[in-house]
Structure formats: C-alpha cells, structure tokens
Amino acid sequence: MVTMKNRGVFGSVFINSSRTQKIVLLLMSLALSVLAAGCFIIDPSANQSTFEPLGPVAERQLTIFWWILIGGAVVFVLVGAALIYALVKFRRRSEEETPIQVHGNTRLELLWTIIPAIVVMGFAIASINTLFYSANVPKDSEKTITLEAIGHQWWFEFRYPSPNGPENEVVTANEVYIPVGIPVRINLESVDVIHSFWVPKLAGKVDMVPSEGNHMWFQADEPGEFYGQCAEYCGTSHANMKFKVIAVEPAEFDTWLSDQAAPALESGDPLAKEGAGIFKDAGCSGCHSLKTIAKTGSKGRVGPNLAHVASRRDLAAGMMNNADGAGNVNDAYLQENLRKWLENPSEIKPGNLMSSQAAVYTDPNKTLTERQISALVAYLTSLK
Amino acid sequence: MSQEIHSSEGHTGHPTAGLYFKIAMILSVVTAIEVGIFYLTWLGYWIIPVLFVLSAGKFALVAMYYMHLKFDHKLFSYMFVGGFVLATSVIFALIFLFQVWL
Amino acid sequence: MSTLSLAIPRPVHPSGLWNWLTTIDHKKIGVLYGVTAFIMFLSGGVEATLMRIQLTKPELDIVSAAVYNQLFTMHGTTMIFLAIMPLGAAFFNFVIPLQIGARDVAFPRLNAFSYWTFLAGAIMLKLSWIGGATDAGWFGYAPLTSVDQNPGKGIDFWIISLQVLGVASLAASFNFIVTIINMRAPGMTMMRLPLFTWMTFITAILLILAFPVITVALIELTFDRYFDFNFFNVARGGSVVLWQHLFWVFGHPEVYILILPAMGIVSEVLPVFSKKPLFGYTTVVLAGAIIAVMGWMVWSHHMFTVGLGPVANAVFTITTMLIAVPTGIKVFNWIGTIWGGSIRINTPMAFSLGFIAMFLIGGISGVMHAVSASDAQQQDTYFIPAHIHYVLFGGAIMALTSGIYYWFPKFSGKMFDEKMGMLHFWLMMIGQNVTFFPMHFVGLDGMPRRIYTYAEGMGWDLWNLVATLGVFILIAGFLVFILNMVKSWKSGPDAPGDPWDGRTLEWSIPSPPPEYNFSEIPVVKSLDDWWNTKQGGNGKAVPVSGGSGDEEHDIHLPQPSYWPLVTAIGLFIAAYGVVFNQLVVPWAIAIIGTFIGFVGVYAWSLEPVNDPDEDSAH
C-alpha cells in the first residue's frame, strides 16, 4: 500500500481521475503517438530515410507506402473512435442494470467482413503494379548498364563490365559509381552468407543469397551520394557493413570507369616503395588484389580490391570517412584512417576476417611495426 | 470389387479376416502392377499420374480398412485427412515455389 | 489387478517438494507453467533491456557486437518459446478443465511430462549463455548456422533445446485436443464452449501441424552440422532458401499460435465486464478457425526480398492481406460486445481494451508489411520489430496479463490490489508506446534491425533514446505487477467463487477450486451456462457457489506419478548428450539419457491405474 499513499504525480493523475478522464488520457496518449508520427518525427533528409526517394523505384515504393499508410490510419481512427465511443457511452452507471443481451447481428457481421475484404483487396491490387515495376528492369531503355554486387562478410565487392572489352571486368569495393538518369541493373551474389543490398533512397532491398542469382535495378535522378547498408543479419559485424552509391553524370562516369580500369600507380616515394614490398612480404597480397581488371569468371578475392583504394571516399565498408565535405578524398584523413585500420582492424570492425586470418594479426611474431605501418599507409595512399 | 467388400462386411459393420486377406491381395497386385508399369517406358510422363492414382488407391485401402477409418467415428478421419491434406498442399506449394521461380 | 514387476507404487505426497514434482493436478501444473514462463519472460526482458541500453546512443560500447547478437537471438527465442507459448499453456492447463466442467485433463501424466520437458528445454536454452549462446537470430537463417560459420556450441544448444521444447508443446497440444473434444461436461456441445477453450483448441491443432515442420528443419540442420549432410550446403547444390521456407511454414502459423489464446482471453473478459454475451459467438469462433487455415497460406511474406519473383510475391501479398479480414471480424465483434453493454473498467478489462488498441496498431503495420512492393523498404528494418512488439507485446502480453488478473482470484483464492493493477496498466500502456512506437520512425528512416550499434548523424539518435527510456517505464510496470501478485497472494483479501459475476463454469466453483474441481459434474444447457443459471434462465436452482466437498470420497482423482518426471529427465540428459556428443565416450550420454527415457515410458505405461488397495473401488 506504500506505493498508493505517496503516489507522486503519475499515480495521482492516473489513479484519482474519473473514468472519463482516464479514457481521455488513453485517447490522448494514443492520439499523441499518431500525431507525432505525422509531424516532426521523421527526418527525410536522414542518410537512409525512405521518405526522400531520389530515383523512380524508391519513389514508386514510397507512393504505395503513403497510400497504405493513409488507409491504415483511416482504419485505425475509425476503429479507435468506435472503441472509445463505446467505452465512454456505455460505461457502467449502476451495478444493478443489466443491458439487453444482444447475441449478434448477421447483417452487421457480414458488413464488416465484406468491407475490409474490399479494402485490403484494393490495397493489394494497387500495389501489384509497383511490385512488377520494381522487379523488372525497364526494357525500353537501351542504355541500361549492368553491374555485379557481391556480398562478403562484411563488405561489398562490385564488378563492372570493362570499357576495354567484354572479356574483362573492373573490380572495386564498397563504393559504386553509377551514371545519372540511366537504369542500372545489379546482379546480386554472395560468397558466404545471405546479405541484403539496400540503398533506401534509390530502391528497396533485395537479398544477396549465395548462388541464387538475384537481381534488382534502380536509377538515380540526380547526382549525389547515397547511403546503403546491408539489411540482412550476416554475422558479427552486420552492423558495420555499409557502402555508398555515387551517382555522377554519364561522362564523368565513363572517366571514372577507365580510371578504375587503369593499373595501379607506381609511386616514386621511397616510403611508398618500401610499403609496396611489405605489402607482398607481409602477406597482404594473399587476400588483396592490386589488379583492377579481373577475367570474367575469376572468383572474388578474400579482401577488397586495393588497386585504387586511395580513390575511395570510405574505408572498411563505410566505417571511416576519407572525404571532405565536398566528397573529395583528403589524404590526411585517408592516412589517419588507414593507420587506424592497420593498427587494429578489429577495433573498427569486430570479427572482421582480416584480423582473424591475416598472419600479421594472428601471429604475434609477425605483428606490423610502427615503421611498417607507416610504409604501408604511404603505399596505399599512393594508390589513387 | 467394392460390392464384395460390402457384402462381407456383415451386420456388425466389421470386416472379417477374409476381407483383410482379400485386401492384402489387392494391395500386392496393385504393387505388382505399379512395378510393371514402371517398366513400360512408352508411357513416358504418363507414369506419374498413373502411379499416383494407384498408390493413392493403396493408401486409401489401408487407411479405410486396416485402420478401420471407414467404420470408425468421422472425427478420426478428419484428424488424419486434415494432416494428410495439409502435408500434401505444403509439398505441392514448395515444389511450385522452387521449380518455377528459383 | 496383477501387479507387474516393473510397477512401483504410485507416489503419495500430500504436500511439499515431492508433491510438486509428482503432481498431475492440472491446476498445479498450470501454476508451475505460469511461474516458470514468467521467470523466462523476465529473463527475456533483461536481455531486451541490455539491448536497449546499448542502443541508447550511437557508437556505445556497453555490450560487444558478439554479445549483442546473442542477446537479440536469445531474446526472440526466449520470448516466443519460453514466455508466451508456456504462458498460454499455463492458462490452458488451469482454465480449460474448469471451463468445460472436467475434473482433469485427458492425460494427466502426459500433462506433467509436458511441463517437465518444457522446463528441461528452457533450462537448456538459457544455460547456453555459459560458453556462448546462439547468435544467428531467432529464425536462424542458413548458412549462418552452418559449422563453417558458427562452429561453437551455441547453435547446437538452440537446435536441441527447440526440439525438446517441441516435444513438450506437442505433448501438451495432443492432450488438450483430446481433453476438449472428449472431456466436456454433459450438454457442453462444441458451440457452447467458452471462447477461450475454442481458441485453445484451434491453437493446439495449429501446433500439432506446425511443429513437425520445424522439427524436420532442425533435424536437417542437425545432420548438416553433425554429419556433414548437404541440406543447406550451397557448395553441394543445397539451397539456403529451403530453410527459410521450412522455418516460415512453421513460423507463420506459430505467430497465430501465440495470438489466438490471447484473443480467446479477450473474448472471455470483454463480455464479463460488459455484462453482455459475446457479440456473434459463432462468427468469432469461425473467424478463429479461418485465421488458422489461412495462416498456412502466407508464409512467404517473410521472404519478400529473398527473390522469389514478383508473381510469388504478388500471390503472398494477396493471401496475407486477406488474413486481415477474419482478424477484423474479431475486432469488430469485440466492439460489438461492449457496445450497448454496461462496461466496468477494472484491471483485467483495461488490459483487454488495451489489447484491442495495441493489436490494432500491430495488425495495421502487419498489413503494411504485406504490401510486398513497399515492404522492400521495410523488411529487416526497425519497422519489423515495431510490428513484432505491437502484436506480441501489445497483443499477446497485454491479453495474457489481462488473463492473469482475470483468473488470479480463481487460482490463488485472493483478490489482487485493483489500484496497483491500474497503475500497472498505465505504466504498460505508456511504456510500450514510448518503447515501441519510435521503432516505426527509425525503421522508416532506414535503421536496419539487428545492428549492435549505429553511426552518428544517421538521424536515429533521438528515437533510440526515447525507446530506451520507455523500457524503464515498462520495468516499473512489471515491478508493480510482481509486487501486487506476491503481496496479494500472500495476504490479499479472500476471493469469492465468482468475483466478476462471470459467465463460464469456472466461476461456479469456489476459489481456489478444490482438487476435484466440481463436486458434481455440471450439466450444461446453454452457452454462458453459469450466467444463465444465475439469471434463473436454465430452470435450475442457483447452487451455492461450490459444493460442500462431502462427496470427496466418491471422486476418483488420478494419482501422482514419478514417471513423467523421470522420462523428462531422460530426455534432458539425452539432449545434453547430443550437444556434448564427444564427451567421455562418444554418444554415450545420449544413449544413457534415451535409456532412462525408455525406462520412464515403460514404467509409465505399466503403472497401476490406482493404488492397489483402492483398486476394488473401481
């Protein structure tokens, strides 16, 4: 009973109030939640908000979402209102009264079977169009480009058809460039477990299921940087598996692609040269390729392709940003990030395969020295 | 055949040992036919529906007579057939989902 | 009767520990189920609280990634298999025989076996925290559960304890199906069954059909893990999608297994506190049955993004949508029930009303998921946990809490504190909305589920903070609840037999019910028989609540037994033996456990029915 006597504000409001007040309070707490939903809560400018679609697929999906949300809200308000009305109107006034014992009403019951059936069928049918739209890459556009996205624990590999002929493809990681205004078909694969490819502002997700050969498509209407994240739980660092889609004008895209196809730069800087040696000796090249072009069919490597790692805006699948506000890679940031990564990758990304498998992290005798790390950083920074 | 079964049911509604034996014979013969059909290569894909029907018949015979569903309370049939029908539907749904869209 | 060599006299322990260990009284087993399940709920709640604390702010480092992944997996598994299902079972056990006018369930010893097996599975799952629990999510998608990906014992514990829990649930469900069909009092036709009994019946049928599917899926996974089979091994042509199909063929009916008993409770409470019969009894029953049937046709709505193709997605969109119709019928009939009634809002009623409101939100967000086109943006985001918790917390937990309050006087013989009850209600209502509503927002703002942390500047900070704060309101609520229950049970005022002016048979007997429930098996003349009797409508005198018990010596009650416990222990040992199959002699422990189980089964089936000296009375 102690609790009852010093109830505090909470207690006195809820316990002392009359039934009507309680009902009003109930109503208010519900209405508040609903209202809140409508107004200030959602932030469309947030990086991964689904409320700011910037491509046709996401746009269609949002439209159908709004319709169903409105429909749902109407159902909620109507049913909620009926409930509350009944509660207020029919609350017990005296213990003696016994209401009329109504057992049912077939006509009413039929009514509330048929109306919801019509409503939900309406929703379903209205949505099917969008479903097919987002599933099928538009056929009328000849310009469609196709690329491959391959999920790894916990990063994304991307492969482009090469400008140097159909035999070769360009390999990169964690960053996809796409041309603005052109539908992009993405073939989805995974080398280990199921991941899911999701760029909220461009399109809903599709899972990357090992050997199922899924695909999806989207199109960016304007240039920009779009956040993506793996959406299917895929193990320890699922939370740390991100990527970016960077949409640029078609001409810029072509330049970027041929830059990527070009071989990695040889740097003249002695420290970088030393780093290049360490890269081989310390076993880095066992998992990371420096060739940007892979023959069709040559299987993915264990780690991300590093041929142009210094050109990427983020390091370690979106965990560390190398770019300044304008999206240009800043060497100072990059170096700091590379250093952090090489010093202790598992601090950035728990469980990642580099720290659990690379000899330099598993074998205490081979731990990278400060000097080696600096050399590697210098070398990797040179890989524009 | 079905007449025979009916007549031997008798008045108690319960089959006799003789009937059980007859059913066993039918089951054996049908199995033999199944295996025979299986070697008729010219039937092609038709062996699927044919074998299907034959083994469904065997299934029904055992369930109805040996498990005396035919003579027992309907409730037992509902319980068993319910599970059976659901299992069959799930099998077909999965076959469909896997072969058509995967 | 000849005494068999294996037959040991049945135990006679009127009280004490042995009484609880050997009891086969459905009411005691109900209480055991309820208390155990509630403790499990608290453990799942503690896991949830830890998750929420970790997510309070971006980039916190309170629990590690590895632990967080175990937390949400164990939280989901615990809440579903160890909290809500057994809480349902607690009600089935306690209430059903009373509602149908029976002295016990059809198989009292099987009932005890169900409980002990459930306990074995629960202990096994929870103890797996020692040494690393499972971390593959509650639906354990392949190939995350493969040995390559997950060599530890966590997954093995998860698999094997789910199998054990499956045995428990199946045994309980068979028992209840038979009990409900076959133990009804004279005149209690199927269409006079109380709604809760009906929903239990449907749930039990769903369960015996759904569990074998997950049993098979888990067996396949076990074989893959233990013996290198290829079911889900992509390298040898297996399909990881098959696991998803099998899991959700089970999984979707499972969510209705969780909600139908809850709906049954609400359908009991609303009429009582509105003094009006359930509106459209037949329709509500039918709607429940239709939900159960349709529940089998929708499973792929959990797989909209797996790549089944637009045709399959469209089909499953439509079937899923249609489930809203029978569910809607229930909601509308509930409103029809209170409409024109004389509504008294006390704690059980408040929880039932809260259920309607909260479940409505969850149901509508379910319908939003069902639109596969836009679900592509929602699937695996926090929008899904929002739905989960509105239907499971706002739905199942609210209704089960309503049921606990509603039947508390009956099983404890005491009245609870109404004011604390209402305080609990408001804390729950506010707490859950504060906790779970924001999940909609962060979900739509692109926050994936099952992430142990998130970066700053994603726009998710505020609502995660709010959600975490909400948990503390919930904790306060549950503390009030525990306090209320413990205090009232110890020293609450005595409850009359029929405190709520009830409608169904359990209110016609004293609180707590005597061991034999009904001194005289009632003859039922109508739906809501007890109510009609009280109104004088059934042409019989209103009996004084509860017989004198004089007839006791005439009533044959089932005797306690050791063997259900022994069999369950055997199963428990065997299950551990499977997980640690390489310990000492390979597979030896499993074999010993199985042997004990067999001994239990044999002794059980050969056990004399009654004490030899009572035998003549039969």
Add this chain to the structure above:
Amino acid sequence: MAQEHTSTAGHEEHEDTTTGLNHRKMLMWAFLGSDCMFFGSLIATYLVYQGKSLTGPLPIDVFDIPVTSVSTFVLLMSSMSMVLAYSALTRGNMKGFRIWMVSTAIMGATFIGFQVYEFSSFSTHHIHFECSEVAEKIEHGDYVKAGHDHFFQKECLDSNGLLKADHHVDEEYGLKPQTNLFGTTFFTLTGFHGAHVTLGVVWLLSIFFLSFKKGVITREKNLDVDLAALYWHFVDVVWIVIFTVVYLFGVFEGF
C-alpha cells in the same frame, strides 16, 4: 474417467467420454495427423532437391527396384498380419493373436533388414561394364543412362573420342548421405521411416511378450493392440508414398 488407463473397452464399446470415443485412440489419430506433416516436410525436401545433385550417383544408378519391391511387399503383408492379429484378439483367439503378432514383428524386422542391406549396398556401390557393350546399346538406342554415362565419357573414349575397344570399367561409385543432395535427402527420409518401423517393432514385441503375462493383453483390453496397429499401418501407408515417389518416380528417366 480422467484416467488414461481405464480404457478397457475396444473401439466398438462406448466409452464414458463426451464423444464416446476413447481418449488414447483419439490421441493416436491426432498424432498420426501430426506425423503426416513430419513426413510431408521430409518428402517436400526430397522433391525440392530432386535432380539438383551436383554429382552422382543418382537414383537410377543405385536403386534396385525388384529388391525394393520385395521389401515393400513384406511391409504390406505385415500390415495384413497386424490386422489379423488384432482381429484374432477381438475374437478371443489368443494363440492366433500371438502368432500373427510375432509374424508382424518379424516382417517388420525383415523390412529393416532389407533397408540395412540397401543402405550398405548403396554406400559401396560399384559400377562395372564393358565399354563395347554400352557403345552397342547407345547405337541401338536402348541405352539406360545411369552412372554409365559419366564413366563412359571418362574411361571408354580416348583423347580422340574413339572407343577403347576392350576396355572395361569397374569403379567405386558409392552413395553416402554426404555424397550429394540425393544421398542427403534419401537417407534422411527413408532413415526416418526406418526409425519409425524400428520403434514399431519394439512396440509390437513388447506387446507380444506382455501377452504372456496374465491379464495384460486381453480381449477386453484390445485397445493397446489397436493403437499399435494404427501406428503400424500408418508406417505402412507412408511407405506406400515413399515407394512411389522416391523409388518409382526416382528412377523414372524424365523426372
């Protein structure tokens, strides 16, 4: 009435229950309904993976339809003897009952024996043929593929694709659960069926031995036998499905 063991009457007698049906019998039927889903899921797995194995051996390589037909026949006959045992019991013919009962168990054990033989012969399967014979068959168009195909290509043709005339092939081509998807799904499905049969044999034998104790298995208490019989027949009908779907369809070439 609340006892699971008071049931002394057979199914024809009216029980003191709401429906007049016996509790245990109802439980048995509910269990069988549920077990349908169990086998249904296993069969679904088998069918979904049908033809998806990456390597051999395939059903056509290992199945021996005549042998399995015999074991199928044995199981069918065991169902008959089971029903005859029950029928003898209800007529009070204890001797007949015991004879039919033990023969049912023996036939069940025989079936298991067949299965053990089958499993072990699959896992040690050898393939052997004369290259020239197969070549001839191919020419005549009455060539059954089986594992021959693979080995024919590999062993019988030289680098120019010409037949090595008097070469013969004799190679290990065993099927284990780990070998391919067919092995995995086949052994699991039939293995679980076998486990059901084994349990059934244990159950039948238990009843058989108990029937020598006075008053345990009697004409009035025939329900205990009835339940075992239901289980036994169920195991039989499951095999009817498996035999058709797995064996006959499995070897069918176009599938």
